[in-house]
Amino acid sequence: MTEYIKEAFSLLISGNSELWGIIKVTLQMSFFSTVISSFLGLPLGTVIGRTEFKGKGLILRITNTLMGLPPVVAGLVVFLTLSRSGPLGSLQLLFSVAAMVIAQVVLITPLMTGMSASASSEKAPKLRETASGLRMGKTKEIILLMLECRPQFVSIILLGFGRAIAEVGAVSLVGGNIQFKTRVMTTAIMLETNKGNFRFAVALGIVLLAISFIVNSIAYTAGEKRK
Amino acid sequence: MIEIKNLKKKYSADFTLNIENLKIKTGERVALIGANGSGKSTLLKLISGYIKPDSGEILINTEKMAYLPQDPYIFSMSVRKNVRIGLKDNKKQEENLKEILIMTGLFNLLDKNAAKLSGGEKQRMVFARMLIDKHNLLMLDEPFGAIDIDFKDSLEQILSDYCIANKTTLIMATHTPAEAFNLCDKLIIMHKGEVIEYGQCGDIIKNPKTDFGKTFLKQWRITDV
Numbered sequence: 001m002t003e004y005i006k007e008a009f010s011l012l013i014s015g016n017s018e019l020w021g022i023i024k025v026t027l028q029m030s031f032f033s034t035v036i037s038s039f040l041g042l043p044l045g046t047v048i049g050r051t052e053f054k055g056k057g058l059i060l061r062i063t064n065t066l067m068g069l070p071p072v073v074a075g076l077v078v079f080l081t082l083s084r085s086g087p088l089g090s091l092q093l094l095f096s097v098a099a100m101v102i103a104q105v106v107l108i109t110p111l112m113t114g115m116s117a118s119a120s121s122e123k124a125p126k127l128r129e130t131a132s133g134l135r136m137g138k139t140k141e142i143i144l145l146m147l148e149c150r151p152q153f154v155s156i157i158l159l160g161f162g163r164a165i166a167e168v169g170a171v172s173l174v175g176g177n178i179q180f181k182t183r184v185m186t187t188a189i190m191l192e193t194n195k196g197n198f199r200f201a202v203a204l205g206i207v208l209l210a211i212s213f214i215v216n217s218i219a220y221t222a223g224e225k226r227k
Numbered sequence: 228m229i230e231i232k233n234l235k236k237k238y239s240a241d242f243t244l245n246i247e248n249l250k251i252k253t254g255e256r257v258a259l260i261g262a263n264g265s266g267k268s269t270l271l272k273l274i275s276g277y278i279k280p281d282s283g284e285i286l287i288n289t290e291k292m293a294y295l296p297q298d299p300y301i302f303s304m305s306v307r308k309n310v311r312i313g314l315k316d317n318k319k320q321e322e323n324l325k326e327i328l329i330m331t332g333l334f335n336l337l338d339k340n341a342a343k344l345s346g347g348e349k350q351r352m353v354f355a356r357m358l359i360d361k362h363n364l365l366m367l368d369e370p371f372g373a374i375d376i377d378f379k380d381s382l383e384q385i386l387s388d389y390c391i392a393n394k395t396t397l398i399m400a401t402h403t404p405a406e407a408f409n410l411c412d413k414l415i416i417m418h419k420g421e422v423i424e425y426g427q428c429g430d431i432i433k434n435p436k437t438d439f440g441k442t443f444l445k446q447w448r449i450t451d452v
């Protein structure tokens with residue numbers, strides 16, 4: 001095992017261009033899908049969280065169902081939508097990083113929406129009463145509520161990023177695992193393991209763990225500072 | 228001028244707020260008293276528009292009003308930002324800010340995170356948040372509960388001056404006789420969602436119309452004021 005780890009580090013340090021290419025694509029994909037999902041999911045979740053309306057229970061049940069959506073199913077839906085005969089076939093996005101980002105956004109946005117709805121609904125009633133007492137507008141109130149949920153939102157964003165970077169099924173369906181183009185760490189690990197090229201697979205696994213650790217450390221430090 | 232007609236709000240089988248008729252004139256200062264659960268906060272929430280009645284109406288011809296909930300939200304930001312949170316124009320009222328912070332004894336806490344203030348400091352801060360702007364109608368739900376005697380006296384004075392200077396109508400829920408009499412010229416006694424007594428403080432004390440009013444004021448030990 002130590003042998004593999006040594007090998008992994010020498011691969012990384014030697015600047016193996018395929019390895020670094022895979023890391024780059026993975027980070028790009030995870031970053032953009034997390035950013036897009038955050039911009040969609042956090043405000044939507046906050047609006048759902050602060051409002052009392054008739055269909056709220058239904059919406060939360062739907063987002064909870066989508067949270068448990070098997071990634072492969074989401075991948076399939078995006079695949080069919082983007083395939084040549086599908087509704088968005090003319091965009092010719094299938095087997096590109098963009099397609100992977102779309103699939104990830106479909107997967108992560110409901111998760112972020114649901115989690116930010118429950119995070120914000122805790123603070124919402126008291127904040128809304130105070131905001132209403134000061135005759136604040138709705139927009140200002142929602143922005144303030146989002147600001148007040150910052151610590152929870154940081155965790156939610158990191159969770160989304162973690163999901164994106166670790167996902168295999170949807171990404172290999174719509175990305176196609178094309179070398180130097182849409183191959184990401186998870187799909188590469190699958191492939192290399194199947195080929196029996198364990199060194200490369202372990203090297204990728206270590207990088208994946210390292211990134212997770214760094215991301216979590218950033219979150220932890222941010223959380224500690226705020227206390 | 229505030230006029231309430233046939234106002235009804237039902238929360239449960241045990242509690243319905245029910246007020247047939249109530250008028251508060253511009254510039255009047257009214258203390259809202261009554262036991263826990265008698266409906267003081269509910270009435271303030273209704274007048275402020277935070278909750279909607281089941282039926283009836285509330286007519287208000289006032290331009291600018293503000294309502295301080297019994298348990299107001301403290302933003303996890305600096306005291307300065309918390310006090311200014313309701314202001315529309317961020318540049319304005321810089322002068323007011325300094326003045327109000329000095330008056331409420333918060334000036335040296337300006338940059339402290341409000342989440343870390345003591346209970347009384349928090350209450351002084353939300354009080355400052357109300358008074359930094361000029362309002363024609365001010366609704367305060369037990370604003371002085373956790374504030375110590377020294378500050379309470381000066382805050383009462385500040386509030387009184389503010390109301391006179393701005394011709395502000397004040398409606399304030401309280402459990403403390405001294406607050407009610409120092410600040411207000413009128414008294415509303417509530418019981419089980421209804422207004423039992425309403426009138427000038429002196430009149431009600433000398434001459435309560437109902438048995439409940441008598442008993443309630445006896446508890447306040449002010450029958451002989």
Ligand SMILES: Nc1ncnc2c1ncn2[C@@H]1O[C@H](COP(=O)(O)OP(=O)(O)OP(=O)(O)O)[C@@H](O)[C@H]1O
Pocket residue numbers: 238239242261262263264265266267268269270297
């Ligand atoms: N949102 C609500 N849902 C259900 N019942 C409520 C709600 N808000 C208040 N009540 C009930 O209405 C009654 C009146 O409450 P309210 O808060 O107006 O009393 P209060 O006079 O302000 O009491 P306190 O002196 O304790 O502040 C209480 O019995 C309370 O339990």
Ligand SMILES: [Mg+2]
Pocket residue numbers: 267268269297368400
């Ligand atoms: Mg109350």
